[in-house]
Amino acid sequence: MTKKILLLEAWVAAGEDLLRAAAALGVEAYVATHEDVYATHYRPDLKEMISGVAFTDFGDPAAALDDLTAFCRANGVDGVVACWEFLSPVATLLAARLGLPGHDPVRAAACRNKRLMAEMFAAHDVPAPRTVTAADHHTLARRAEAAGIGFPLVVKPVENAASIGVTVVSSAEDLPAAARLAASETHKPSHGIPLDTTLLGQEYVDGDEFSVETVLTRGEVHHLAVTEKFTTRDTSRAETGHTVPAQLPPGVRAAVLTATTQAVTALGLRDGVAHTEVKVDSRGRPHVIEVGARPPGDNIMKLIAEATGIDQARAYLLTALGERPDLVPRHERAAAIRFITAPCAGTLTRAEGLPQGDHVVSTGLLKHPGDAVGDPRDNLQRIGHLMVRGDNAAAANKAAAEALNAITVEVSP
Ligand SMILES: Nc1ncnc2c1ncn2[C@@H]1O[C@H](COP(=O)(O)OP(=O)(O)O)[C@@H](O)[C@H]1O
Numbered sequence: 001m002t003k004k005i006l007l008l009e010a011w012v013a014a015g016e017d018l019l020r021a022a023a024a025l026g027v028e029a030y031v032a033t034h035e036d037v038y039a040t041h042y043r044p045d046l047k048e049m050i051s052g053v054a055f056t057d058f059g060d061p062a063a064a065l066d067d068l069t070a071f072c073r074a075n076g077v078d079g080v081v082a083c084w085e086f087l088s089p090v091a092t093l094l095a096a097r098l099g100l101p102g103h104d105p106v107r108a109a110a111c112r113n114k115r116l117m118a119e120m121f122a123a124h125d126v127p128a129p130r131t132v133t134a135a136d137h138h139t140l141a142r143r144a145e146a147a148g149i150g151f152p153l154v155v156k157p158v159e160n161a162a163s164i165g166v167t168v169v170s171s172a173e174d175l176p177a178a179a180r181l182a183a184s185e186t187h188k189p190s191h192g193i194p195l196d197t198t199l200l201g202q203e204y205v206d207g208d209e210f211s212v213e214t215v216l217t218r219g220e221v222h223h224l225a226v227t228e229k230f231t232t233r234d235t236s237r238a239e240t241g242h243t244v245p246a247q248l249p250p251g252v253r254a255a256v257l258t259a260t261t262q263a264v265t266a267l268g269l270r271d272g273v274a275h276t277e278v279k280v281d282s283r284g285r286p287h288v289i290e291v292g293a294r295p296p297g298d299n300i301m302k303l304i305a306e307a308t309g310i311d312q313a314r315a316y317l318l319t320a321l322g323e324r325p326d327l328v329p330r331h332e333r334a335a336a337i338r339f340i341t342a343p344c345a346g347t348l349t350r351a352e353g354l355p356q357g358d359h360v361v362s363t364g365l366l367k368h369p370g371d372a373v374g375d376p377r378d379n380l381q382r383i384g385h386l387m388v389r390g391d392n393a394a395a396a397n398k399a400a401a402e403a404l405n406a407i408t409v410e411v412s413p
């Protein structure tokens with residue numbers, strides 16, 4: 001009989017990849033979303049890949065869990081996947097209620113809330129920056145000092161994503177503004193999911209940044225790739241690009257993978273995928289920044305497919321259905337994505353010169369002349385992307401740098 005999978009919010013980059021993977025596997029894809037989001041954001045080609053929709057209100061997570069439990073039982077759903085980080089706890093709790101493959105429901109919230117995550121990391125000796133939390137910036141400053149954490153201090157919201165509200169604060173006088181920014185989003189737009197506005201202060205880790213993409217089957221940890229991440233380096237940390245594979249000495253790569261295994265195990269991840277962000281300091285030591293119990297965004301699954309031939313979206317679906325995915329690399333190549341941003345906020349007047357050729361995997365512009373554009377302080381301010389392939393990481397990085405240099409973006413303030 002045809003298997004059925006429920007995708008929690010497929011209107012995100014990874015959702016599209018998962019819908020395509022479901023179609024390729026001959027699995028019926030059901031989607032859980034809000035009526036308004038479905039009406040406004042789902043393109044016809046996405047809708048064509050969907051067998052049925054469970055409308056619910058994720059703004060009330062407990063009620064959504066009840067709705068979706070009833071929907072899955074009524075429709076005989078065989079597996080549940082989270083496409084969007086904000087719904088990973090609901091996905092984990094739902095799978096557990098239904099007795100389907102998933103992660104430890106007791107630790108579901110710790111995969112989303114950075115305060116709980118820091119507690120799990122500390123309890124399981126995961127190498128991670130020291131962390132304090134507080135309701136206001138005065139208390140945060142006091143707790144950071146008591147914990148021996150000086151400046152620069154990373155201030156962030158405990159429950160946001162995409163670098164929203166994250167500031168690297170260099171002195172006490174900049175703390176109030178950073179705290180205000182971190183607490184400014186109280187609900188996630190589109191679904192109105194309530195966000196805990198507790199402030200988090202964290203020891204700053206200087207170094208290079210990487211992510212590890214992992215598939216877990218019955219608690220067995222399979223790391224597919226290490227991605228090198230490029231970010232802005234001022235007070236904000238927006239991601240500006242990714243390359244698979246990361247160029248790392250073998251010993252450092254091994255240390256990054258060991259730390260990632262510790263982190264995903266500490267969070268009770270068992271059946272599904274994980275996206276782990278790790279910084280490596282000048283001595284080659286890894287520090288885990290965060291784990292998401294969800295597929296990577298930013299087209300990283302496409303980079304992995306180009307670089308290794310492994311289909312992570314397919315692997316996630318099979319794992320959620322209780323089957324064993326094929327995780328054997330088919331080749332060793334490389335791929336890179338870079339995000340196009342405006343030099344400053346204003347009105348876009350020109351965006352031209354996207355690359356063409358056999359080495360180009362894809363390009364796209366989200367904004368066009370006449371559109372308002374923002375400062376590139378978080379990941380939502382991008383105006384487009386380019387993705388290229390190469391025989392190895394150095395070649396992919398070189399091609400990406402050349403392509404980015406050839407692009408003209410002009411803004412009038
Ligand atoms: N403790 C830290 N030390 C250094 N950089 C950090 C630290 N925490 C976060 N950052 C930087 O800020 C970015 C966003 O922070 P992160 O904790 O990953 O939040 P989000 O959930 O928004 O992605 C990271 O990718 C990293 O570049």
Ligand SMILES: [Mg+2]
Nearest residue numbers: 162163277290
């Ligand atoms: Mg992050």
